Amino acid sequence: MTTLISSDTLPAGKHWSLVMWRNNRLKLTDLEGGANVGMLFFNPLNLLERYNAPDTLKCQHTFKLTSGHCLYSDMGRIVCSIVADSFGWHDTVCGNTTKASTARKWGETSYQANRNDWQQNGHDSFLVEAAKYGLGRRDLPANVNWFSKVVVADDGTLSLDQSAAKAGASVELRFEMDTLVLLHTCPHPLNASPSYPRKPVRYEILEGPPAAKDDPNRLSAPENLRGFENNRIYQAGCCAGGHR
């Protein structure tokens, strides 16, 4: 059972940030198909603790992110669990569009000429949201790109599978610790659309129960069982940076 706290639709090419309390959920829906949501996570009590994509991937032996997976901080703790996912394969290695790459691909725009239809990029979006919390470009690790399926060929070639786009696809995160979330709705950096894609994203913030003893994320791998134990010790206030 979950209860809706707040929801809204973000247009494409925008950025936002929020603090999610532990056990609350963030559900994202790609309303039209083909959206991208760049996302980063920090511990608001110790901003030096942040989402770590390599730790997340290697401890679960995965390249893609989907339901059953946990997202880890660099301190061995679980930031959030992917508790539901109808998309199936999200990217966390490709980073963001930049001002230069956006202009090269989709042309120059400016706020002066285009107002809020300017073609914002992911890198600048994160810089703006990060600065609200005293963070800068030194603080931006590899982000998640929700709703972007990036595949790897045998020879290592990376590509974005745009045929995976699905209208109505959703992914739901349950936060396992209090977390500062930075996000943007700028296109994936490998998006090859002829014009700047403008795909809106619905978000819902939900109140729900904590992970049960037999929670599927907890049991999905022995590594995650140990990750949840690190969180338990941290929440009990007896681990580096812990609190009640």
Add this chain to the structure above:
Amino acid sequence: MTVESPLDPAAARYRKVVPAGTYWIGVVRKGETFRIVDLEGNQAVDTLFYNADDPAEHYSASDTIREQRNIYLGAGTVLMSDLCRPLLSITADTCGRHDTLGGACSTESNTVRYALEKKTMHACRDSFLLAVAENDHYGLSKRDIAHNINFFMNVPVTPDGRLEFADGVSAPGKYVEMVAEMNVIVLISNCPQLNNPCNAYNPTPIEVVIWSAAS
């Protein structure tokens, strides 16, 4: 693809053997050539680079693999910064493939990957943190410990999206060599990991070699 270097280590301006479990930090000037030698084979060499003239600009795994559209590093790879600018170019490589997805081991990630009781075993991120603490003239801190390269490590991705830690493709004496495209700080943790079969549970020394731009 492997590419041999014409350079002779006897003509290098700097040579240093770096034991496992220690770090090496130093500056390589624009135009100089930097080589890492895997002396005994299958050693993980966790490496980061910074713009020596503005250390806030650091190596970016995402920018590097996205710009070359390939997850593996090797001869021809341009190592990119977070500002999407070339830091160094890999010009020779007798190993053939290097990883930049797996990151560095840490005491905290060891608890998740292996056992909670491993939390005090030596790890790369501790070497990185000691390096920046003992060399504070560079102005680096934990914020700057970005996602690194694992030279000589083989981490393939399967078609169904799994990440594998495959047997090493390196061997004693294999090396990777790169030319600096700007003045760079190099930060290496020669990996002390004792829980991973990728190095046969046996961390070993490496050598770093630098040739002046003129040679």
